[in-house]
Amino acid sequence: MDRRNFLDLLAKGASLGLLLKLSPLGMLEFVRAQSSITPFQKALLVDKAGNPLKLSSLKPHEPYVFAYPFAATPNILVNVDTELAPVDVKMPDGKNYRWTGGVGKSKSIVAYTSICPHAYSYASPNLGAMGYYKPEGNRGPRMVCCAHLSAFDVAKGGEVKGGPAPHALAAVALEYDAARDEAYAVGFLGNPQFDAFFRAQNQALRDLFRTTARAREEVAKATVIPYTEHTKAPTTCPVLG
Numbered sequence: 001m002d003r004r005n006f007l008d009l010l011a012k013g014a015s016l017g018l019l020l021k022l023s024p025l026g027m028l029e030f031v032r033a034q035s036s037i038t039p040f041q042k043a044l045l046v047d048k049a050g051n052p053l054k055l056s057s058l059k060p061h062e063p064y065v066f067a068y069p070f071a072a073t074p075n076i077l078v079n080v081d082t083e084l085a086p087v088d089v090k091m092p093d094g095k096n097y098r099w100t101g102g103v104g105k106s107k108s109i110v111a112y113t114s115i116c117p118h119a120y121s122y123a124s125p126n127l128g129a130m131g132y133y134k135p136e137g138n139r140g141p142r143m144v145c146c147a148h149l150s151a152f153d154v155a156k157g158g159e160v161k162g163g164p165a166p167h168a169l170a171a172v173a174l175e176y177d178a179a180r181d182e183a184y185a186v187g188f189l190g191n192p193q194f195d196a197f198f199r200a201q202n203q204a205l206r207d208l209f210r211t212t213a214r215a216r217e218e219v220a221k222a223t224v225i226p227y228t229e230h231t232k233a234p235t236t237c238p239v240l241g
């Protein structure tokens with residue numbers, strides 16, 4: 001890697017300590033992932049008291065929610081209790097990317113936007129259209145949007161397993177600090193479709209946040225809360241994939 005690329009990586013939010021700890025293979029994965037990330041402001045994940053969230057405190061298969069990069073764009077964070085390796089995710093427009101896999105001590109923690117790429121239903125505080133479904137039988141962990149039953153593979157970068165969604169669920173790029181067991185959200189892998197989401201949900205977001213500016217406020221620290229506290233009316237539906 002030349003000096004300019006190295007400095008680019010630092011500018012995108014990677015810590016020097018993290019880079020120096022990576023093996024040559026790890027560095028290669030890191031460079032591939034960095035080139036795929038759409039960066040947003042870097043935000044530390046914190047608990048309800050405002051303290052840095054310790055990733056080891058996340059209960060297996062219990063979904064949590066944090067807003068990022070905007071106040072009105074919730075993501076679902078979950079510990080799937082098994083190591084998740086990086087995979088390539090195919091997109092219909094050919095803009096494929098490398099999903100970076102799980103983070104945390106066991107590389108089992110992932111986060112995805114809750115905004116469905118089909119018609120932008122999401123885990124709103126009033127209705128949890130998008131939710132997490134733990135593995136059952138031969139089926140792995142899924143995110144499912146109950147609006148029209150799109151299912152996404154949590155263990156494979158959010159790839160579509162069923163329903164009308166046109167492409168994978170965008171994943172939050174998490175930078176993990178192993179020494180502190182803490183994580184930062186630094187951007188997204190894939191297409192989170194925020195502009196389309198804000199257009200589609202304009203009135204509902206005004207009802208929730210009173211103004212579009214408040215809904216689009218950038219998150220400096222991402223507060224993580226249990227899904228059940230975020231969403232008053234969680235929905236459940238069949239997992240068709």
Ligand code: FES
Nearest residue numbers: 116118119145148
């Ligand atoms: S909005 Fe999610 S499946 Fe249609």
